[in-house]
Amino acid sequence: MLVISRKKGESFLIGDNIEITVSKIEEGTVKLSISAPRDITILRKELYDEVEKENKSAAASDMSLLKKLKK
Numbered sequence: 001m002l003v004i005s006r007k008k009g010e011s012f013l014i015g016d017n018i019e020i021t022v023s024k025i026e027e028g029t030v031k032l033s034i035s036a037p038r039d040i041t042i043l044r045k046e047l048y049d050e051v052e053k054e055n056k057s058a059a060a061s062d063m064s065l066l067k068k069l070k071k
Contacts, residue, residue, distance in 0.1 A: 004012055011021035017037055024031040034042055043051075 006012065006022045008022050008025050011019050013019055018040065019035040021033040021035070022030060023033045036042060
């Protein structure tokens with residue numbers, strides 16, 4: 001893992017086309033601005049985790065339902 005220190009207004013690059021800029025720092029919160037191509041999906045980690053959890057839940061099968069279909 002790379003740890004980078006930045007001040008308000010400073011930025012860093014990910015690859016050639018994603019720029020992350022520190023927009024605001026106040027009361028323990030950091031606001032970031034992200035400049036990236038439209039085809040890049042950007043999700044908050046907690047939202048990504050929730051979608052992944054829901055997908056796994058939807059994919060889980062109830063074997064008793066399958067047994068009823070065989071009858």
